[in-house]
Amino acid sequence: MRVALLLAPGAQSETVTRLRDAVRSFNRGLDIRLRFLSIGIDLHELSMDDPAEASQGVDELLLQFDPEAAVLIGDGETAVAAAAAVVRQHRTLVRLGAGRRAGANADAARAVDRLATWRLVDSDEPAAALAREGLTAQCIRVGDPASDEFGRSIIGALRTVRQRAPGDGTC
Numbered sequence: 001m002r003v004a005l006l007l008a009p010g011a012q013s014e015t016v017t018r019l020r021d022a023v024r025s026f027n028r029g030l031d032i033r034l035r036f037l038s039i040g041i042d043l044h045e046l047s048m049d050d051p052a053e054a055s056q057g058v059d060e061l062l063l064q065f066d067p068e069a070a071v072l073i074g075d076g077e078t079a080v081a082a083a084a085a086v087v088r089q090h091r092t093l094v095r096l097g098a099g100r101r102a103g104a105n106a107d108a109a110r111a112v113d114r115l116a117t118w119r120l121v122d123s124d125e126p127a128a129a130l131a132r133e134g135l136t137a138q139c140i141r142v143g144d145p146a147s148d149e150f151g152r153s154i155i156g157a158l159r160t161v162r163q164r165a166p167g168d169g170t171c
Contacts, residue, residue: 001162004067005045006058006082008074010105015073015096015145022151041158048074051081058085069094069161072112075105083115094118094161096154098139099126118161120154 003023007016020043027040044065048054062070062085069092072082086093098119100109113119113130119139121127130136140160142153 001040001069001158002042002044002065002067003158004058004061004065004070005043006054006070006072006074006086007045007047008054008072008076008079008082009049010075010079011073012097012145018145018150019071019073019096019154022154025151026155041155048078048082051077054078054081055085058082059089062086062089062091068092069118069158071096071158072116073097075100075103075112076108079105079112080108080115083112087115092117092161094120094157096120096142097122097126098135099129101126101129118157120157 005019023041023043030040044061044067046057046061048057058070070086071094072079072086073096083093083095093116095113095116095118098113098116099121110133113133113135117138119130119135120142121130121139122142122144127139127141130139140157142157143150
């Protein structure tokens with residue numbers, strides 16, 4: 001599975017590190033024969049600092065890498081621009097950290113969550129925020145990024161994204 005990891009400002013380094021580690025661990029655990037069947041996860045990252053860079057960079061990454069899904073972590077106008085670029089190219093957008101509504105970027109977070117094909121939440125509070133907004137479809141709980149289970153939950157969520165049609169998951 002080819003996955004584009006899009007990092008906007010506000011992407012928590014612990015979450016990003018755990019995601020990278022989970023992908024590396026998953027790929028290492030595959031039998032060599034399975035790697036040739038595209039069962040592994042090929043992760044390409046793009047860090048973005050501003051909306052213009054996000055829009056152009058995401059467009060280029062999607063065209064060159066042709067991922068099956070784009071996982072977006074971060075907030076603000078840059079995250080909105082990245083999400084819009086993914087949606088414009090009719091790609092699967094996975095929002096990690098969906099449902100967070102605190103701070104100055106709450107409106108941008110709401111916009112990104114509305115654009116997302118799949119929403120990954122880490123606790124009850126973000127899930128409740130999505131429910132209040134009618135965004136519980138295509139939602140997967142992945143747990144706290146600080147937990148030992150987080151990496152396995154992310155890998156499981158990516159499998160779900162790959163195997164299921166939108167509408168199958170609910171928070």
